[in-house]
Amino acid sequence: MILSTSDTKKTLISYIGIALFLFIFNFIYEKFSFGEYSIYMRYMFVILLVAAVIVFLVSKFSKKGLDRIFLLLFNSSIAIFLSGCIVKGIIEISGRISDYDLYYIIGGSAFLLLSFFRIMFPAKESTKRQVSSNNNRK
Secondary structure (H helix, E strand, O other): OEOOHHHHHHHHHHHHHHHHHHHHHHHHHHHOOOOOOOHHHHOOHHHHHHHHHHHHHHHHHOOOOOEHHHHHHHHHHHHHHHHHHHHHHHHHHOOOOOOHHHHHHHHHHHHHHHHHHHHHOOOOHHHHHHHHHHHHHO
C-alpha cells in the first residue's frame, strides 16, 4: 500500500511533535537529576529530526512514494533507538554501567536495514494479482 502526500505530512508532523516532547522531557528530567545529565538523553530528540529528514527524502526521491511496510519497519527502528537512548541515559544518570545498549543498537539497526531493503526491493504487483486471481478460481 502506497501512502499519499498527506500521510507523509502527518508522519513528519508527528516526528517533529515527538521530538519536541522528548526535548521537554529531557529538560524536566535534568532539572530533577541534581545536575547530572546523559549525552544520550540530551540529544535523543535529534534521532527523530534525522528520521523526519530521511522520510522526507525517501518520499521525494522514491518513484512510488512511501510504502506502509517501510514506515512500519522504520518507525520500529526509531522506537528501538529511542528506547535504548532513554535506558542508557537513565542508567548513566544513576551512575551505573550496563551492556544493554548494544542490544538496542543491534535491534534498531536490523529494523533500519530491513526498512531500506523494502524501499530498494519493493514487492512486485504481479505476484499479488496472480495470488488473488488464483483464489477467485477456487
